[in-house]
Amino acid sequence: MNTLAIIFIIFLSATPLSASNANIEVDYCIANRSLPKGHQGYPCKDPAKVTTDDFVFTGFRGEKIITNIFRNNVTRANHDTFPALNGLGLSMSRLDLGVGGIVPVHSHRTSEIIVLINGTIIAGIIDTNNTAYFKRLEPGDVMIFPQFLLHFQVNVGKTRALAFVGLNGANPGIQITSTALFAGNLPAKIASQITLISPGEVRRLRMIFDRIGTGQ
Ligand SMILES: *[C@@H]1O[C@H](CO)[C@@H](O)[C@H](O)[C@H]1NC(C)=O
Ligand SMILES: *[C@@H]1O[C@H](CO)[C@@H](O)[C@H](O)[C@H]1NC(C)=O
Ligand SMILES: *[C@@H]1O[C@H](CO)[C@@H](O)[C@H](O)[C@H]1NC(C)=O
Ligand SMILES: *[C@@H]1O[C@H](CO)[C@@H](O)[C@H](O)[C@H]1NC(C)=O
Numbered sequence: 001m002n003t004l005a006i007i008f009i010i011f012l013s014a015t016p017l018s019a020s021n022a023n024i025e026v027d028y029c030i031a032n033r034s035l036p037k038g039h040q041g042y043p044c045k046d047p048a049k050v051t052t053d054d055f056v057f058t059g060f061r062g063e064k065i066i067t068n069i070f071r072n073n074v075t076r077a078n079h080d081t082f083p084a085l086n087g088l089g090l091s092m093s094r095l096d097l098g099v100g101g102i103v104p105v106h107s108h109r110t111s112e113i114i115v116l117i118n119g120t121i122i123a124g125i126i127d128t129n130n131t132a133y134f135k136r137l138e139p140g141d142v143m144i145f146p147q148f149l150l151h152f153q154v155n156v157g158k159t160r161a162l163a164f165v166g167l168n169g170a171n172p173g174i175q176i177t178s179t180a181l182f183a184g185n186l187p188a189k190i191a192s193q194i195t196l197i198s199p200g201e202v203r204r205l206r207m208i209f210d211r212i213g214t215g216q
Contacts (some may be wrong), residue, residue, distance in 0.1 A: 029045075030045040030083050031085075033080070040087065059094075060075055066160075073096040074094070074103070075093060092165065093165045096161070097163075098155065099159065101154075104152060107175050108169070110147050113142060113145075114142065114165045115164055115165075117164065119155060120161065123145075124151060126149065126151070183206075
């Protein structure tokens with residue numbers, strides 16, 4: 001092999017690595033939330049002003065009250081509530097479900113991994129072939145919900161359920177199909193047409209969300 005070919009091969013194999021390493025110029029980028037957010041997150045806080053507390057999130061402490069129609073309370077540690085996550089492609093949530101509580105069918109921009117700490121839930125995903133994969137989880141069980149796929153959780157136990165989830169994005173978003181269709185600005189007529197749900201039922205669902213909000 002001639003020298004030019006070797007250099008070419010080295011160039012090919014080295015380029016992607018050096019291109020991504022070239023972007024890593026800081027150890028971390030704690031969000032300065034008083035500056036506007038871009039599509040990759042927030043600009044960094046002045047490193048001279050960073051303290052240990054910036055790396056610690058205490059929002060999962062204590063009892064969570066459950067008041068919404070879904071009988072859940074979701075506490076999110078994302079780059080808005082825990083600025084140290086900014087740019088790290090990582091976030092967490094604490095999930096409390098009252099008896100009979102649910103996380104309605106929804107999706108994220110990221111994958112999600114759940115570990116059940118207390119209680120008994122049925123968790124599941126529905127893939128693009130409309131195949132549902134769901135299972136009764138006991139404390140200690142872990143389940144994965146691949147990115148973008150619809151998934152849900154239902155407390156089927158006689159006590160509250162407690163779980164934590166990890167997501168591979170600092171701002172994974174959440175899109176709940178029922179609130180997207182019936183709690184937003186989509187006209188009732190269109191909501192009925194695109195779901196085949198009767199106009200009367202759409203009106204009933206919209207009235208519920210008007211009254212109680214989305215609880216998100
Ligand atoms: C955040 O940005 C604002 C506006 O530029 C600046 O005044 C402030 O000092 C910054 N805060 C930190 C902790 O870097
Ligand atoms: C979740 O629980 C916390 C702590 O009790 C409470 O401040 C918050 O309002 C609750 N959120 C919802 C949506 O009920
Ligand atoms: C788990 O549930 C039991 C029974 O409801 C309760 O006594 C206990 O405090 C719960 N533990 C946690 C970590 O929530
Ligand atoms: C898709 O679903 C159908 C039945 O609903 C099933 O027979 C088929 O095996 C599924 N295909 C894949 C690739 O999972």
